[in-house]
Amino acid sequence: MTSLTLFDTPALKGATTEASSPAGGVYTASAVADALAAFRSAPRKSLAYGLGVDSTALLLAILDDPVSFGIAEDFSDFSVVTALTGFEFPDTIAAVQDHVLPRLRAKGVRYAQVARAGHLEEAGVQVLSDTTTPGRVFSRGQWTLMDEMEANGTVPQYSGGHRCSIKFKGFPIDSFQRSQAGGQTVGKLFGYNADEFRRAAEANKHQARRDKKAGARTFALDYPLIRLGWDREAVQGYVQERTGVAMAKSYCPVCPFSGVCSPQPDHLKRLRKYPDLAARVLRLEYVSMALNDNSSLYKDDTLFRRVTADQNTDALGQFGARLDEEDWAVYRVQRAYTAGRRPECHTAHGDRCAKPGCRDSGIKGTVYRSVKTVRTGSRAEASAFLRNAAVALNRRVEHSTAHGLGVDRVRTHTRPDSKTYGTVEDFYVTAPAGVQDKARDSFATVWSGMTGGQ
Helix, strand or coil: CCHHHHHCCCCCCCCCCCCECCCCCECCHHHHHHHHHHHHHCCEEEEECCCCHHHHHHHHHHHHCHHHHCCCCCCCCEEEEEECCCCCCHHHHHHHHHHCHHHHHHHCCEEEEEEECCCCHHHCEEEEEEECCCCCCCCCCCCCHHHHHHHHCCCCCHHHCCHHHHHHHHHHHHHHHHHHHCCCCEEEECCCCCCCHHHHHHHHHHHHHHHHHHCCCCEEEECHHHHHCCCHHHHHHHHHHHHCCCCCCCCCCCCCCHHHHCCHHHHHHHHHHCHHHHHHHHHHHHHHHHHCCCCCCECCECHHHHHHHCCCHHHHHHHHHHHHHCCEEEEEEEEEEEEEECHHHHHHHCCCCCCHHHEEEEEEEEEEEEEEEEEEECHHHHHHHHHHHHHHHCCCCEEECCCCCCEEEEEEECCCCCCCCCEEEEEEEEEECCCCCEECCCHHHHHHHHHCCC
């Protein structure tokens, strides 16, 4: 790997594809060259190290020849930063501890491990380690992705793209780096391989928005593996040649893109290797679907069906045991589905408009949700309470089969159909306990306005 290959040949796959560069322009060869120049001129440079095979390949290459990547030969302007989501596969952590940390120590490279300190950004960032002699990879910080998902009773949203990655990786890393930068631009390397051009383009769009808001270039992004044309196969071969280990891509077991992050057979194999992690995700999916039939882990499928089809009896057994042994709750779930604005309203009235006449019941607006715990107890006690409530409310117990184990609900408000907005739903449901009482801002006002205060 030479500086000629790296810097003089920005051979981006699909280089003519229009996508925002860090400066907000078209992602062409000239835009890449400008971004690269900005990266090289940054006084501080870092690698956002995700622990997986792609970023490991990039890190190993940097350790061998830092100058080719625009980094000082003694690494004095370079650091490696990992954001801990708190839900990694153990074999990922073990591979990094055994094969990467010794190399960082040998070169004296600064390695920081950070995590969100709480649900809100105001809680800040927890720095678990910041050293040139790292001895371990921490498995979690004080607030994790699963803490948040379980408290909310939701799986990561497929339609939200990589929002959870921005929240649990992007925010801690960016906050830590900016706190160290003294207002200067930070050069940031990503280990996206040559098959992930679209991810790089999206990252550039996001960064362009942030820079516009800040009124300055906060980060200069670079994607060496893309410019080098290293695809997944090349990355895996390079890492295995260097370490003797067939490292996997790093991703959370709860990731809705797990079929993309790793081939589905490989993902199911990892879930067989770690049935306790699979059981925890299965539990989360069940709770999520109890609160919303459409909230399965995958866009058009459930993890439960896939694990069942894979005959992962260990994971299913642990999942079933958790359901039987844990406390359960009866939750009251209310949703107000507001009607969206007509296209002509956006044109005539701008970003905001509260006129009822500008709404269309065929267009989805904002959904306001409230979840409250009504009763807790054993699984049998929660079920009995729900059935007694059905009698008291003169409603029937509905049994949904959207999830393979089934979910029981008692509805007091039912939407006429799923495509009509300006409607509400209100129901009681049983599921494992732990979801925190929570309502979206303005829920009470919106609910009262749509139901007449009922």
